[in-house]
Amino acid sequence: xxxxxxxxxxxxxxxxxxxxxxxxxxxxxxxxxxxxxxxxxxxxxxxxxxxxxxxxxxxxxxxxxxxxxxxxxxxxxxxxxxxxxxxxxxxxxxxxxxxxxxxxxxxxxxxxxxxxxxxxxxxxxxxxxxxxxxxxxxxxxxxxxxxxxxxxxxxxxxxxxxxxxxxxxxxxxxxxxxxxxxxxxxxxxxxxxxxxxxxxxxxxxxxx
Ligand SMILES: N[C@@H](CCC(=O)N[C@@H](CS)C(=O)NCC(=O)O)C(=O)O
Numbered sequence: 001x002x003x004x005x006x007x008x009x010x011x012x013x014x015x016x017x018x019x020x021x022x023x024x025x026x027x028x029x030x031x032x033x034x035x036x037x038x039x040x041x042x043x044x045x046x047x048x049x050x051x052x053x054x055x056x057x058x059x060x061x062x063x064x065x066x067x068x069x070x071x072x073x074x075x076x077x078x079x080x081x082x083x084x085x086x087x088x089x090x091x092x093x094x095x096x097x098x099x100x101x102x103x104x105x106x107x108x109x110x111x112x113x114x115x116x117x118x119x120x121x122x123x124x125x126x127x128x129x130x131x132x133x134x135x136x137x138x139x140x141x142x143x144x145x146x147x148x149x150x151x152x153x154x155x156x157x158x159x160x161x162x163x164x165x166x167x168x169x170x171x172x173x174x175x176x177x178x179x180x181x182x183x184x185x186x187x188x189x190x191x192x193x194x195x196x197x198x199x200x201x202x203x204x205x206x207x208x
Pocket of ligand 1: 006009010011034050051052053063064065066101
């Protein structure tokens with residue numbers, strides 16, 4: 001198995017899970033943000049978007065962090081880190097898995113775009129403020145879900161926490177996590193104390 005990885009990027013979700021599962025034999029190819037190798041024809045053949053993560057296993061390459069997480073759990077999870085298929089918590093678990101990429105990350109992506117990714121001439125201050133308001137709303141949804149509980153589903157750490165936890169980790173890395181959602185802060189402290197989390201995020205943000 002091989003993970004194509006940029007430190008601090010969504011490939012941290014995959015690295016974090018590989019480390020949580022433990023005992024797996026895998027290789028990591030590390031790039032930096034904006035690395036020209038991600039634009040090469042060889043890499044585009046693996047992932048036409050030229051993004052990370054990309055994952056290779058058994059001669060097959062695929063991408064999308066959530067799909068890779070699901071695949072690894074199906075192959076190597078042995079029932080760990082997710083509710084059983086027949087459990088009543090399976091629906092909420094899948095909801096948070098997908099919410100993490102479909103609802104939490106887009107406003108944060110817009111914040112980053114208008115703060116430092118786009119060329120200065122293309123950055124729009126009003127778009128940055130709008131994205132900040134949208135991000136505060138989705139973080140508020142997470143905070144509501146975490147009120148009075150330690151984790152998103154079944155009161156235990158699952159891959160749903162890992163998927164959403166990456167979004168909060170990224171927001172902190174770029175200084176954009178709102179201060180008010182107290183349950184989110186407590187939950188994130190619990191996540192960040194996990195040894196697998198520490199290993200996955202040890203490379204900082206953006207690579208060399
Ligand atoms: N939905 C995709 C998003 C992948 C993505 O946007 N990756 C970013 C890093 S977090 C990337 O590779 N950006 C580099 C670029 O766009 O050039 C996933 O969850 O894997």
